[in-house]
Amino acid sequence: MIFEVWAPRATSVFVEIAGSRHPLAGRARGWWSADVPEAGHGTDYGFVVDGAGPYPDPRSRRQPEGVFGPSRLYDHDRFTWADHDWTGRDLRGSVVYELHIGTFTEAGTFTAAIERLDHLVELCVDFVEVMPVAPVPGMRNWGYDGVDLYAVNETYGGPDGLKEFVDACHGAGIGVILDVVYNHLGPSGNFLHPFGPYLTGFSGSFWGEAVNLDGPESDEVRRYLIDNAVQWLRDFHVDGLRLDAVHALHDKRAVHLLAELAEEVDALACSLGRPLSLIAESDLNDPRVVTPLEAGGLGMTAQWNDDVHHALHAAVTGERHGYYGDFGSMKTLAKALTSGFVHDGEFSTFRGRAHGRPAHGVPGHRFVCCLQNHDQIGNRAAGDRLSPAQLRLGAGLLLTAPFTPMLFMGEEWGARSPFLFFTDHVEPELREGEADRRRREFEGFGYDWAALAPDPSLADTFTRSKLDWGELKDEPHWSLLGWYRDLIALRKALPELSDPRTDRVRVDFDEDAQWLIMHRASLSVIANFCPDSVTLTLPGGRVLLTSDEGVFAGREGLRIPGQALVIYRSET
Numbered sequence: 100m101i102f103e104v105w106a107p108r109a110t111s112v113f114v115e116i117a118g119s120r121h122p123l124a125g126r127a128r129g130w131w132s133a134d135v136p137e138a139g140h141g142t143d144y145g146f147v148v149d150g151a152g153p154y155p156d157p158r159s160r161r162q163p164e165g166v167f168g169p170s171r172l173y174d175h176d177r178f179t180w181a182d183h184d185w186t187g188r189d190l191r192g193s194v195v196y197e198l199h200i201g202t203f204t205e206a207g208t209f210t211a212a213i214e215r216l217d218h219l220v221e222l223c224v225d226f227v228e229v230m231p232v233a234p235v236p237g238m239r240n241w242g243y244d245g246v247d248l249y250a251v252n253e254t255y256g257g258p259d260g261l262k263e264f265v266d267a268c269h270g271a272g273i274g275v276i277l278d279v280v281y282n283h284l285g286p287s288g289n290f291l292h293p294f295g296p297y298l299t300g301f302s303g304s305f306w307g308e309a310v311n312l313d314g315p316e317s318d319e320v321r322r323y324l325i326d327n328a329v330q331w332l333r334d335f336h337v338d339g340l341r342l343d344a345v346h347a348l349h350d351k352r353a354v355h356l357l358a359e360l361a362e363e364v365d366a367l368a369c370s371l372g373r374p375l376s377l378i379a380e381s382d383l384n385d386p387r388v389v390t391p392l393e394a395g396g397l398g399m400t401a402q403w404n405d406d407v408h409h410a411l412h413a414a415v416t417g418e419r420h421g422y423y424g425d426f427g428s429m430k431t432l433a434k435a436l437t438s439g440f441v442h443d444g445e446f447s448t449f450r451g452r453a454h455g456r457p458a459h460g461v462p463g464h465r466f467v468c469c470l471q472n473h474d475q476i477g478n479r480a481a482g483d484r485l486s487p488a489q490l491r492l493g494a495g496l497l498l499t500a501p502f503t504p505m506l507f508m509g510e511e512w513g514a515r516s517p518f519l520f521f522t523d524h525v526e527p528e529l530r531e532g533e534a535d536r537r538r539r540e541f542e543g544f545g546y547d548w549a550a551l552a553p554d555p556s557l558a559d560t561f562t563r564s565k566l567d568w569g570e571l572k573d574e575p576h577w578s579l580l581g582w583y584r585d586l587i588a589l590r591k592a593l594p595e596l597s598d599p600r601t602d603r604v605r606v607d608f609d610e611d612a613q614w615l616i617m618h619r620a621s622l623s624v625i626a627n628f629c630p631d632s633v634t635l636t637l638p639g640g641r642v643l644l645t646s647d648e649g650v651f652a653g654r655e656g657l658r659i660p661g662q663a664l665v666i667y668r669s670e671t
Contacts, residue, residue, distance in 0.1 A: 237523025
């Protein structure tokens with residue numbers, strides 16, 4: 100077995116196996132290697148750098164004892180795949196479903212998640228987007244504190260567990276998008292410093308030290324991240340990656356890391372013969388993120404669009420705190436539905452400056468939009484979700500808009516369980532300071548963190564966040580699930596609803612009466628946000644779908660109850 104590691108500033112490197120140390124020889128560009136014939140699949144090891152260690156391998160494929168334990172050799176070729184006929188999924192026209200493996204089921208494993216795939220098939224989603232699965236300190240975490248980026252959290256089922264999950268998803272006709280974090284590493288169990296300049300030495304964001312993408316010796320750091328992305332897509336058969344907070348990638352090179360990654364993934368897609376998607380989380384409101392490489396952009400397939408979320412959320416809830424301050428009006432919602440970005444160079448009161456630029460010519464499918472996601476629920480002090488009434492109204496607009504819609508697990512039946520922020524740090528200072536760090540991160544949002552937010556380190560905070568699948572048999576959950584299923588089925592049946600051309604979307608609204616009509620060719624999606632009923636005059640036609648049985652078509656027009664939505668087909 101050949102062991103390799105990048106340690107450009109080391110004077111000696113050994114690999115330690117079962118108490119014995121084997122020297123590695125220095126090679127070009129800071130790499131070290133050694134052949135240890137007796138090592139193979141399943142062998143535990145660690146690297147000793149300049150006499151310190153042993154440390155886990157920066158490219159460790161398994162961490163069976165967690166982030167503080169030894170690495171274990173893992174041979175990808177030993178897994179037998181059954182998805183030989185899988186030709187991939189295109190993001191265009193798709194519906195995405197975000198989930199967290201640890202809380203999606205009671206068991207919190209890949210195996211348990213497989214048992215719920217029938218539910219997703221019946222819902223008719225096209226992709227599952229899995230929150231990060233890299234090893235984390237302790238037994239529970241959102242995943243954004245990950246280290247050992249090439250490995251898979253053992254509490255979920257390890258690398259074989261992830262492969263079994265992907266294989267089962269493909270067998271069910273569902274693609275898999277994996278959430279990865281390249282802008283920082285977790286604060287605990289990160290042993291990259293002894294090996295080389297992976298990190299910059301300065302705080303790149305609220306979450307930790309910036310990754311060295313453009314400083315001295317950053318070529319190999321960039322390769323570390325790109326090779327990691329390729330591993331998920333090639334060796335784990337994943338269909339796409341969601342890249343966390345790309346605005347926190349500190350890269351001043353002429354060729355940005357995202358462009359370099361997009362080029363590499365395009366080449367891999369050609370080799371594999373199936374589409375591969377890269378979805379960026381970016382709060383820059385910069386359309387260059389999703390502009391193709393050949394047009395001078397960064398080449399991302401799509402990006403998360405917070406403006407659409409904020410506009411929908413503020414409209415259905417009436418909330419105006421924090422970043423919702425610029426949203427909530429029918430005018431703002433209309434702009435979001437027709438332009439994608441609300442802040443396209445306009446002044447943002449939350450930021451205290453102008454923000455964004457117009458997304459002219461960007462097709463709607465390049466914006467992944469949601470009514471809820473892990474951040475927008477979990478970053479609330481109480482982790483509270485929208486009510487069934489709010490979900491009916493918001494989902495009706497989301498699933499008929501020209502964007503790529505994304506649901507968050509349990510949303511489709513109005514799950515009552517919160518999605519709280521939870522961690523399990525080993526170090527006392529991290530455990531004790533986590534709650535205060537969250538409070539400071541969202542200072543100014545008006546939440547009473549002391550009264551509402553539970554301690555992130557408590558096991559109960561995690562268990563309370565698990566979905567209760569028993570709710571499905573009860574009302575109003577079952578009816579709400581039927582509404583989501585009907586909306587998705589209608590979206591897939593009527594080409595007008597998945598048409599990504601935003602310039603063909605027209606919106607009428609009445610700010611005072613609080614109603615809005617989104618026109619999609621001959622279809623009209625009518626949303627009444629007011630608690631009182633409204634009667635509107637429409638051209639002749641028929642109701643295709645409604646969220647409320649109280650909708651009535653008479654001589655005076657179409658009567659729509661309060662907080663209801665109607666999809667209407669004009670026949671003239």
